[in-house]
Amino acid sequence: MMINDLTPAERRVWEAFPRGASVDFRTADDEDAASGGGWGPERTVRAAVLRALLLGGPEEEREIAALKLTGARITGLLDLNSATVDAAVRLSHCHFEEPPRLYGAQLRRLNLRGSALPGMDAGALQIDGVLRMTDCRVRGPVGLGGVRIARALFLDGAEFTTENPAEPVLRLNQAEIGGDLWAPGMRAHGTVRLTGASVAGMVDVRGAELTGPAGPALDAPNLTVDSDVLARELCALGRLELRGSRITGRLDLMGARLSNPGDTALRASSSVIGELWLLRGDRVDGALNLRRARIDTLLLEPEVLPDEVQLSDLSYTALIPHEPAGRRLPMLERNGGVYQPYVYEQLTAAYRRIGDDDAARLVQLAKQRRRRATLPWYGRLWGRVQDVTVGYGFRPLRAAVWLLSLLAVGSVAYGLDHPAPLKADEAPDFNPVFYTLDLLLPVIDFGQERAYAPDGWHQGLAYGLVVAGWILATAIIAGVTRTVSRQ
Template sequence: MRLNELNAHERRLWDAYPQGRPVEAPDASGAQGAPHDPAAPDRTIRSEVVAALLLGANDAGGPGDRPALRLTGARITGLLDLRFTEITAPVVLTDCRFDEAPLLKGARTRELAMTGCTLPGLVADTAQIDARLTLTRCRLTGPLVLSRTQINGDLDLRHTKITFPDGEAISAVHAQVGGDALCTDLAVEGTFRLSGAAVDGEFDLAGASLHAPGRHALDAYHVRVAEDFTCHPGFSAEGRLILSGATVGAAIGFCGARLSNTGDVALEAVDVTVARNFDLGLGLTVDGAVKLDGTRVGTELSLRDAELTHPGGTALSLRAVQARETDLRTRRPVDGTVDARGAHLGTLHDDRDTWPADLRLTDTTYDTLATPLPATDRIRWIRRSPGGYLPQPYEQLAAAYRRLGHDDEARTVLLAKQRHRRAGLPAHTRLWGHVQDAAVGYGYRPLRAGLWLLALLACGALYFALHTPAPLDPGKAPPFNTVFYTLDLLVPIVTFGQEPAFAPRGPGQWLSYTLIASGWILATTVTAGVSRALSRQ
């Protein structure tokens, strides 16, 4: 490139480059401090001049000079094509405007920093950036392509707006970021896709807005984040968020976020591994389903003070989730089904005022209940599952009460289990179940047998005291004892010698039959009930 072909701004940039001096394109009056208007004709710098400098066209620097391209307020015309090149100097652009999307595919550069710039896109897939990539307060009207890009420092997209509503506004598939991914107050219209990407620091989306109605707003499938994945406060998304298969070395947070994907899944975080907390509470609002199946949480999974709305469907799916502690104290009852089948919830926090109407607890386990509540309330809790009788929720609840030392509550739960089971049995089996329930509470109310025995003994003794039966053989019969005669009738197998020696007549004979039958029923129910109770210890 010939120097006499350069305009005034291009020549100033050319001369400043070897020493890395900043160049500010002045307005028409030459005032350095005037507001920038990159579209003004006198601010024009051709892209081929920029490319020539970055590729070594001006090597006039002396010893100790550090070349850098530092440009403010210019309009860069034409296509800046730096594909598969090596750029040895930092590039720092402020308030510049590009007519065409720069191409850096496969390029290697030290540092690329743009602040307040306007671009129709940026294509830098498979590029290598030795330091940071900064696009702060920029406006992109086309896609930002960073697929398989390697950034050894931070990726900084703070306060930037990227608009590409018909496709992937940001494509960072398998990108690698050696520092933090800083996306505070980022606004994206279109899909933000970074499936398979790796971030060695934190991923900060606080205050960001992702807008892709009916499509994927964020596709972070199998992403790996070494520190926190933060989407609070002020984060909002319209469309589906996908975190499935992600691995997060610290915590995931959506406190105060707003997620919307009406009638479909708003947050899909299946098989996620998070080392510490997964926080979906403290003001989170979700219009759509939250799906966390198979996710493993190192400490606490929290939905405290969250609002979830997905009427007619599964609003919260926790199937096979594993957590050391789970907080389900939502701001109000979840509008939709909560499915926790097969989950291990550790210490479970909940509030009966916000229990969902449809709660699936089949094969759900928990170590303890932070708020045990009376067994009658907890029985209503597990009975919120639709469908027929399932024994495991009762057994799990009883085990939790036993661990707390509440054995009476545990027996109440197991009694309710038998009553629920009885409702689905044939009529004759249900009848025998009612007898066992009335007699000994299926073995969980053993004192009832003693009360029945005392009541029957009192009735029989009183009657036979007033209506003494005649002896079968007056010469050999022992003296009549009304109490032991009644016991002889009531207690099977054991005999006191009274019942074979006397023969009641009329009503007494029918009473004796009733006492004998009652004794056998009591003995049978006590045996069955005690065996059942012991088998569950």
């Protein structure tokens, strides 16, 4: 391109490029680039001029060339597909009339801060420094699949929309980011896709608003993050999909609003997470799926859990904050009515690690009661007997209460009306307490039962006490055996 073909605005940009000087066409610092379609020729630059500069622009000795343009209306197609650009590129607060094409390009760094774009195709883009799209307004899909960014990606305050609700507004699938993915306050009306992406630093989406009108709000299966995912105060209308992800630090959803009515609000199944923080926010509106996940520390408040919580094969080391067992047990029942013994064992282990044996026993008791509902009628009957008598071995004092109650009934009844002796001259003196104990305790013999022969109502009461004694003894043995086997 000849310099004689340039407009006055383009000439300013052309002459500034070899020295890396900035050209700012703005008339006010608070201009909105989204309204830049009406900017006149005094601040209009053709994309072809920018392409010519970046691929073979003038150079000056002892100067570092760079494209630093602010507040321009860029017309035409900026096509840098597969290009190698050595100069830094800053096109901030600019209005693009056509989506830039950067597929397979290699850049030092790219800064689009505050710009308005109708979309962008930058798949397989390689950047040696950072890609900055802070405060950008994008009205079409942004394709960044397979990008390689040596340092950080900045999307803070950016807004992504598209006319096709079924099309992802931002694609970062298989992206490799050598630093942080920085996106607090980002707004996306459409799916943000990070399938298989890898982030060496942290992912920060605090206060972001993600809406998936026709799909997930965030589609990030197999995401790898070597630090934290900070999502405090996040508003996600649609599923958060983190299936199979690996998050070394914490997934912080403190104060987040997760809503996907009638479907899954958060799926982190088969994931490995250092810490999951889900507290101090609205109640999750939709199912919570943590099946087969491995989480070191689980911070869950019972108030935020939804009606459906899928925890099968979930393993965790610590459960915080410490809550009574009665507040934790309901989440184990919210799995569509399916009995899963493993979830009870995990909760029991969490209580035992912090020395709360009473809570651990309550969880085990709840497990046995839940298991009872899956048994045939005779199993349910025997389970109820064990529950009533000794609480499946977790309430041993119940046995003493039953024993003392039956002992009192028998002692009073036989004390008021003694049964007749078998041999009056050989029988020991009748003692209603020890006679009742002889009937109740099948393995102890005080000599009273053998010496007296009850009849009538005496005999019926004796039979009842013998049967009750055997049932009580069997339930105690079963409960003790179960407790010992667990220890």
